[in-house]
Amino acid sequence: MEQTLSPALPATLYPPSEATVQRARISGRAAYDRLVAEAEADPDAYWGRLARELIAWKQPFTQVLDQRRAPFFEWFADGTLNASYNCLDRQVENGLGEKTAIVFEADDGAVTRISYQDLLARVCRTANVLKSLGVGRGDRVVIYMAMSIDGVVAMQACARIGAIHSVVFGGFSAQSLRDRIADTGAVMVLTADQQVRGGKQLPLKAIVDEALVLGGCDSVRHVLVTRRTGGAVPFQAPRDQWMADLAAAQPPTCEPEWVNAEHPLFLLYTSGSTGKPKGVQHATGGYLLHAALTCQWTFDLGPEDVFWCTADIGWVTGHTYIAYGPLAIGATQVVFEGVPTYPDAGRFWKMIQDHKVSVFYTAPTAIRSLIKMAEGNDAVHPRHYDLSSLRILGSVGEPINPAAWEWYHRHVGGGRCPVLDTFWQTETGGHMITPLPGVTPLVPGSCTLPFPGIDAAVVDEAGNELPWGQGGILVVRKPWPSMIRTIWNDPERFKASYYPEEFQGRYYLAGDGAIRDKTTGYFTITGRIDDVLNVSGHRMGTMEIESALVAMTDLVAEAAVVGRPDDTTGEAVCAFVVLKRPLPSGDEARRIADQLRNWVGKEIGPIAKPRDIRFGDNLPKTRSGKIMRRLLRTLAKGEAVTQDVSTLENPAVLEQLGQPY
Numbered sequence: 001m002e003q004t005l006s007p008a009l010p011a012t013l014y015p016p017s018e019a020t021v022q023r024a025r026i027s028g029r030a031a032y033d034r035l036v037a038e039a040e041a042d043p044d045a046y047w048g049r050l051a052r053e054l055i056a057w058k059q060p061f062t063q064v065l066d067q068r069r070a071p072f073f074e075w076f077a078d079g080t081l082n083a084s085y086n087c088l089d090r091q092v093e094n095g096l097g098e099k100t101a102i103v104f105e106a107d108d109g110a111v112t113r114i115s116y117q118d119l120l121a122r123v124c125r126t127a128n129v130l131k132s133l134g135v136g137r138g139d140r141v142v143i144y145m146a147m148s149i150d151g152v153v154a155m156q157a158c159a160r161i162g163a164i165h166s167v168v169f170g171g172f173s174a175q176s177l178r179d180r181i182a183d184t185g186a187v188m189v190l191t192a193d194q195q196v197r198g199g200k201q202l203p204l205k206a207i208v209d210e211a212l213v214l215g216g217c218d219s220v221r222h223v224l225v226t227r228r229t230g231g232a233v234p235f236q237a238p239r240d241q242w243m244a245d246l247a248a249a250q251p252p253t254c255e256p257e258w259v260n261a262e263h264p265l266f267l268l269y270t271s272g273s274t275g276k277p278k279g280v281q282h283a284t285g286g287y288l289l290h291a292a293l294t295c296q297w298t299f300d301l302g303p304e305d306v307f308w309c310t311a312d313i314g315w316v317t318g319h320t321y322i323a324y325g326p327l328a329i330g331a332t333q334v335v336f337e338g339v340p341t342y343p344d345a346g347r348f349w350k351m352i353q354d355h356k357v358s359v360f361y362t363a364p365t366a367i368r369s370l371i372k373m374a375e376g377n378d379a380v381h382p383r384h385y386d387l388s389s390l391r392i393l394g395s396v397g398e399p400i401n402p403a404a405w406e407w408y409h410r411h412v413g414g415g416r417c418p419v420l421d422t423f424w425q426t427e428t429g430g431h432m433i434t435p436l437p438g439v440t441p442l443v444p445g446s447c448t449l450p451f452p453g454i455d456a457a458v459v460d461e462a463g464n465e466l467p468w469g470q471g472g473i474l475v476v477r478k479p480w481p482s483m484i485r486t487i488w489n490d491p492e493r494f495k496a497s498y499y500p501e502e503f504q505g506r507y508y509l510a511g512d513g514a515i516r517d518k519t520t521g522y523f524t525i526t527g528r529i530d531d532v533l534n535v536s537g538h539r540m541g542t543m544e545i546e547s548a549l550v551a552m553t554d555l556v557a558e559a560a561v562v563g564r565p566d567d568t569t570g571e572a573v574c575a576f577v578v579l580k581r582p583l584p585s586g587d588e589a590r591r592i593a594d595q596l597r598n599w600v601g602k603e604i605g606p607i608a609k610p611r612d613i614r615f616g617d618n619l620p621k622t623r624s625g626k627i628m629r630r631l632l633r634t635l636a637k638g639e640a641v642t643q644d645v646s647t648l649e650n651p652a653v654l655e656q657l658g659q660p661y
Ligand code: WTA
Pocket: 270, 315, 316, 317, 395, 396, 397, 398, 399, 400, 421, 422, 423, 424, 425, 426, 427, 447, 510, 511, 512, 525, 527, 528, 534, 537, 538, 539
């Protein structure tokens, strides 16, 4: 950490511009080094100082980190606060009541603005509705809504009354929604009649209805529905009610429920390498601190900025960098309902132009597909839009390849704006390894250096730190405030997944590989080291998709799923399937492949549909019966098999599996 940047840096290094350094909250490498040194010398003092500066506490904490139950670390545990108070009331009290909190742009381009004071009133009315129906501290509320002000209001309303929200991405199927409702034991589901994306109306409430009859959802007493399209939806009294009718009858104020810092703020389900998705549990105090802090330091958000994070509230990025972080620091942000390609692939650029967005945060997969579109149709190239309001660009969710990085930097950022490749995870709550705009010279393809206070390292299998230049396993050695607290209903799985025995439970295991540059110490993430795929920035377990396939019991005997590289989506899902019937070919194989795809879409959601499906009489296995996944990955890429296949029971199967449908 003490090393300074040597002159022998790669030629592609982009130093921060003088203007960025001048303006940034954290300016220059020395300022960064001072923060890192402060955090290293006394982590409790460092995080304690920041928690006092950034968070309004009802009752101040007396202890910063409590390690007694490690790895179930506790932060600021005897302090009390309310996340919604911090995000809304505090801004109104500080004179920002009339400031625009959210600029909402609907799919059809209609724009709605809401000020901090109006957002507060709406959150309070909604919170009062929840309370009037008996929802309170610690109750779980599942939110199945699209991108909207109402979605943010729903999350904030839960936080206000101490209820624990669990947002389920609106693209997940009834089955996935059911699994999450059942695991959380939710008492209420908040949804909308329909959602609108790319000019199409898609169901939400109807999918909730479907989920609730799949069994295991008896805990749900109420379903409250927001009106988006006015499309006809079936109502089941007395369970279902319109949110607007109930909210209109409620007062616009609601005393926040003061909770302990460790009180769960939300559960968010994400894929692991084994079993069902796990409910990542975040705590109120530490999470909110890092959400606010990273908005200030990474995005350098200030009063005159217009921030736009294009993520969906169904993912962690939409939690930290839409629902909480920007509001906690009183920023103005854009929330977008639609898709980047509707009505055309210039939509993002037009919105940046129209709303004078200054800090823009999106995913590599979006950039890659917009590059392709711009290459096919010059009219949607960013150069035709006035993007001069931009000053900082961010990327998240998956590695950004240098070519996409350069394009983003040059054509979107006009060569002026730093591109921040932010590495983090659902479990980490906020940025872990990321450039800071006024500090870090950038190298395309690298997330550069740890956020001050984050003790990231690359280690070998025994947990020993590796020299720079040697690839290994990414770990975090010290706990940090916004870390995952546990897996809902499964503390043992939390320990086994994140604080495994291999490292004697000392280090947080991210599940990614990484390598540090020999001279700069910059980190590059080399991808997951477990069976988790990343398709368009969406995490999926190969096992989840395999279980969905084999659940088709009359058709599928066995299935194995691997990822293969894809230019646009990062990775694509490839399924290898053994059927309970003779090997199909031609049209029949195509028909069955479609049937399997639709089934996976129904079981998990459209994002999990396999791109390629390959059929074989059996799967390549070792003599001990283990599926040879490395070999499958080679086949998936369409590369020649160079692995030793002498142990294969049936080498002829390789030819069969070579044909994708
Ligand atoms: C990957 C999203 C490379 C990584 C915030 C991680 C990245 C997983 C980056 C978490 C990045 C995220 N560079 N890889 N900048 N950001 N990842 O939980 O594999 O949806 O473990 O959180 O995405 O995905 P998740």
